[in-house]
Amino acid sequence: MLNTIERRQKIIDKVNELSRVDVAQLASEFNVSTVTIRTDLNDLSKRRLLIRSRGGAVAISKITKELSVKEKHCENSHIKEKLAEAAVQLINNDELIILDSGTTTEEIAKLLQNHENLVVMTNGLNIATELSHLQNSEVLMTGGTLRQKSLSFYGRQAEASLNNLRFDKVILGVDGVEISSGFTTHFEHEATLNRLMCNISKEVIVVTDSSKFGRSGLYIIDSLDSIDTLITDNKIPSQYIDYFQSKNVKLIIIDVD
Incomplete structure (x- = not known):
């Protein structure tokens, strides 16, 4: 021994x-x-x-460094805009959706002006601000404790607000994507809330730029094979393409060259 x-x-x-x-x-x-x-x-x-x-x-x-919302806005902003354009194509009128907090999902929120009769739940203060301009849709917030670094709400109140609710789709941005650990985030309470969001949604859509692959936040949200659709850019490492295809995860790859 x-x-x-x-x-x-x-x-x-x-x-x-x-x-x-x-x-x-x-x-x-x-x-x-x-x-x-x-x-x-x-x-x-x-x-x-x-x-x-x-x-x-x-x-x-x-372990990746967690950036503030202000820093995230400056990181790969042009890629996030293209990813958001692809993601919004997956949202149909009359659907019930969750938009997780984050700068990529904020870009998605900006593009929902022409949708009608949506019900959109979010835990992001920045997301809610963008959604407040929607004329023909209903906007819900989780409530909870505000985390200033990410402008997101978390905690028991946020989790309780999702009890007895069901959604068509949840759209998540993540801090890390790794085959061995799944998709991850830096904040434990956010991982717990994201996991609950996935559990109450029929379809899980993850939107992330390719820089997140092979990196990890500290807290696991779920395994990669729990994702239904992944939207990323064309710099995604080839081994991840092979993995997602083997798990029948729908891949939407955006050309950013």
Whole structure:
């Protein structure tokens, strides 16, 4: 059996190789208790050799920096506009939809002026501001606690507002897309709310530029095979195209060259 130093070195190697590791799997592999593995991960996290996450750990190199809404507006703005143009084509009159908070979904909200009889739910303050100009549709907000960095609402009140509701489509922007960890975000309560949004919607549409592939936020929203439609640009890595096609996920790839 490996000693503590050897085991922890193996854990570092594994998390850097796989991007994300699970406590139970590590305990089984190294034939030690889950308590021992948690102690290992906590120690390695304190030394900034990995980042603890719920049920495991994530490689530091795979964690993306969270940008403010103002910073996000400046990042790949021309690509987001094109992605929004593609996404709005999937929204039909008379539908019930959820628009998650974010700058890409904000671009989608700007393009809904010609739609009629929509019911649009959002947890984004910036999204609601854009939707307030709609003349022939109903706009709902989740309420909750406002997170100023993302201009999004979260928490029990936001989650409770979705109870007993059902929607045709949810459209999400994400912070990371990775085969091993799924689609992710930086904020735990946002991941919980997004997961609920997906569960109450008939169709899950993820809209993200190609820079998010191979990167990860700290908190998992859901696995990639739970997505029904993915809209991205033509710089998406080829292995992700193969993966989504194998999972029968509809791919809409926008040319941004």
